[in-house]
Amino acid sequence: MKKKQDFFDRVYKLVAKIPKGKVTTYGLIAESCGIKSAARTVGWALNGASSSNLPCHRVVNRFGALTGKVHFGDPKLMEDLLRSEGVRFDEDGCVEMKKHLWIPPKVLSKKANKKK
DNA sequence: TGGATGACCTACA
DNA sequence: CTGTAGGCCATCC
Numbered sequence: 001m002k003k004k005q006d007f008f009d010r011v012y013k014l015v016a017k018i019p020k021g022k023v024t025t026y027g028l029i030a031e032s033c034g035i036k037s038a039a040r041t042v043g044w045a046l047n048g049a050s051s052s053n054l055p056c057h058r059v060v061n062r063f064g065a066l067t068g069k070v071h072f073g074d075p076k077l078m079e080d081l082l083r084s085e086g087v088r089f090d091e092d093g094c095v096e097m098k099k100h101l102w103i104p105p106k107v108l109s110k111k112a113n114k115k116k
Numbered sequence: 117t118g119g120a121t122g123a124c125c126t127a128c129a
Numbered sequence: 130c131t132g133t134a135g136g137c138c139a140t141c142c
Contacts, residue, residue: 038138039124068123
Protein backbone atom coordinates (compact mmCIF):
# COMPACT_ATOMS: atom_id res chain seq x y z
CA MET A 1 0.00 0.00 0.00
CA LYS A 2 2.63 2.52 -0.93
CA LYS A 3 0.92 3.63 -4.08
CA LYS A 4 -1.70 5.59 -2.24
CA GLN A 5 1.15 7.34 -0.49
CA ASP A 6 2.27 8.39 -3.91
CA PHE A 7 -1.04 10.07 -4.47
CA PHE A 8 -0.52 12.13 -1.36
CA ASP A 9 2.97 12.93 -2.49
CA ARG A 10 1.59 14.37 -5.71
CA VAL A 11 -0.71 16.69 -3.85
CA TYR A 12 2.04 17.71 -1.45
CA LYS A 13 4.41 18.48 -4.27
CA LEU A 14 1.79 20.46 -6.10
CA VAL A 15 0.78 22.50 -3.11
CA ALA A 16 4.43 23.08 -2.29
CA LYS A 17 4.92 24.32 -5.84
CA ILE A 18 2.15 26.84 -5.69
CA PRO A 19 3.66 30.27 -6.34
CA LYS A 20 3.41 32.87 -3.64
CA GLY A 21 0.41 35.11 -3.93
CA LYS A 22 -1.48 32.48 -5.92
CA VAL A 23 -4.17 29.99 -5.06
CA THR A 24 -5.39 26.76 -6.61
CA THR A 25 -8.51 24.65 -6.31
CA TYR A 26 -9.08 21.08 -5.23
CA GLY A 27 -10.44 20.15 -8.61
CA LEU A 28 -7.30 21.37 -10.35
CA ILE A 29 -5.06 19.53 -7.93
CA ALA A 30 -7.11 16.39 -8.32
CA GLU A 31 -6.94 16.69 -12.07
CA SER A 32 -3.25 17.35 -11.90
CA CYS A 33 -2.93 14.12 -9.95
CA GLY A 34 -4.81 12.40 -12.72
CA ILE A 35 -8.22 12.11 -11.11
CA LYS A 36 -10.48 15.10 -11.23
CA SER A 37 -13.22 12.97 -9.73
CA ALA A 38 -11.25 12.60 -6.53
CA ALA A 39 -11.43 16.19 -5.45
CA ARG A 40 -12.55 14.94 -2.05
CA THR A 41 -9.49 12.79 -1.65
CA VAL A 42 -7.37 15.84 -2.37
CA GLY A 43 -8.87 17.45 0.68
CA TRP A 44 -7.84 14.42 2.66
CA ALA A 45 -4.30 14.78 1.46
CA LEU A 46 -4.30 18.33 2.71
CA ASN A 47 -5.77 17.06 5.92
CA GLY A 48 -2.37 15.56 6.64
CA ALA A 49 -0.71 18.59 5.13
CA SER A 50 -2.15 20.63 7.97
CA SER A 51 0.53 19.04 10.11
CA SER A 52 3.14 19.72 7.47
CA ASN A 53 4.82 22.88 6.25
CA LEU A 54 2.74 22.91 3.12
CA PRO A 55 0.91 26.13 2.27
CA CYS A 56 -2.51 24.52 2.43
CA HIS A 57 -3.90 28.01 2.85
CA ARG A 58 -3.24 28.47 -0.86
CA VAL A 59 -5.68 25.70 -1.62
CA VAL A 60 -9.30 26.76 -1.91
CA ASN A 61 -12.48 25.34 -3.30
CA ARG A 62 -14.07 26.11 -6.65
CA PHE A 63 -15.56 29.32 -5.31
CA GLY A 64 -12.28 30.50 -3.88
CA ALA A 65 -13.57 30.16 -0.35
CA LEU A 66 -11.17 28.92 2.34
CA THR A 67 -13.08 25.77 3.09
CA GLY A 68 -10.36 24.19 5.19
CA LYS A 69 -9.62 27.25 7.22
CA VAL A 70 -11.07 25.54 10.26
CA HIS A 71 -8.59 22.72 9.87
CA PHE A 72 -5.77 25.19 10.16
CA GLY A 73 -6.58 25.88 13.74
CA ASP A 74 -6.92 29.60 13.08
CA PRO A 75 -9.25 30.69 10.28
CA LYS A 76 -8.07 34.26 10.43
CA LEU A 77 -4.52 33.00 10.13
CA MET A 78 -5.32 31.59 6.70
CA GLU A 79 -6.68 34.90 5.51
CA ASP A 80 -3.77 36.74 7.01
CA LEU A 81 -1.30 34.46 5.27
CA LEU A 82 -2.90 34.93 1.87
CA ARG A 83 -3.27 38.64 2.45
CA SER A 84 0.37 38.77 3.43
CA GLU A 85 1.22 37.24 0.08
CA GLY A 86 -0.77 39.86 -1.74
CA VAL A 87 -3.92 37.88 -2.29
CA ARG A 88 -7.08 39.94 -2.28
CA PHE A 89 -10.37 38.80 -0.81
CA ASP A 90 -13.91 39.50 -1.89
CA GLU A 91 -16.62 40.78 0.35
CA ASP A 92 -17.89 37.23 0.33
CA GLY A 93 -14.63 36.06 1.86
CA CYS A 94 -13.54 34.44 -1.39
CA VAL A 95 -10.16 34.83 -3.06
CA GLU A 96 -9.85 36.76 -6.31
CA MET A 97 -9.36 33.65 -8.37
CA LYS A 98 -9.50 35.69 -11.54
CA LYS A 99 -6.24 37.30 -10.48
CA HIS A 100 -4.71 34.74 -8.16
CA LEU A 101 -5.95 31.46 -9.57
CA TRP A 102 -2.92 29.28 -10.32
CA ILE A 103 -3.29 26.25 -12.55
CA PRO A 104 -0.72 23.40 -12.64
CA PRO A 105 1.24 23.23 -15.93
CA LYS A 106 0.06 19.71 -16.48
CA VAL A 107 -3.56 20.69 -16.41
CA LEU A 108 -2.76 23.73 -18.48
CA SER A 109 -1.23 21.57 -21.20
CA LYS A 110 -4.03 19.09 -21.01
CA LYS A 111 -6.72 21.72 -21.24
CA ALA A 112 -4.85 23.50 -23.99
CA ASN A 113 -4.46 20.26 -25.89
CA LYS A 114 -8.02 19.31 -25.23
CA LYS A 115 -9.17 22.37 -27.06
CA LYS A 116 -11.66 23.49 -24.53
C1' DT B 117 -13.22 -7.18 5.16
C1' DG B 118 -16.78 -3.92 5.05
C1' DG B 119 -19.03 0.36 6.14
C1' DA B 120 -18.70 5.16 7.02
C1' DT B 121 -16.59 9.62 6.50
C1' DG B 122 -14.32 13.69 4.13
C1' DA B 123 -11.35 20.76 3.50
C1' DC B 124 -15.25 18.54 -3.30
C1' DC B 125 -17.09 18.61 -8.12
C1' DT B 126 -20.27 17.49 -11.89
C1' DA B 127 -24.58 16.33 -13.82
C1' DC B 128 -29.38 16.15 -14.19
C1' DA B 129 -34.49 17.71 -13.15
C1' DC C 130 -31.30 29.47 -14.05
C1' DT C 131 -31.72 27.18 -9.44
C1' DG C 132 -31.85 23.19 -6.59
C1' DT C 133 -30.97 18.49 -5.47
C1' DA C 134 -28.62 14.09 -5.92
C1' DG C 135 -24.89 11.29 -6.97
C1' DG C 136 -20.13 9.97 -7.58
C1' DC C 137 -15.44 9.49 -7.32
C1' DC C 138 -10.86 8.20 -4.59
C1' DA C 139 -8.52 7.37 -0.31
C1' DT C 140 -8.33 6.86 4.72
C1' DC C 141 -10.18 5.47 9.28
C1' DC C 142 -12.81 2.44 12.60
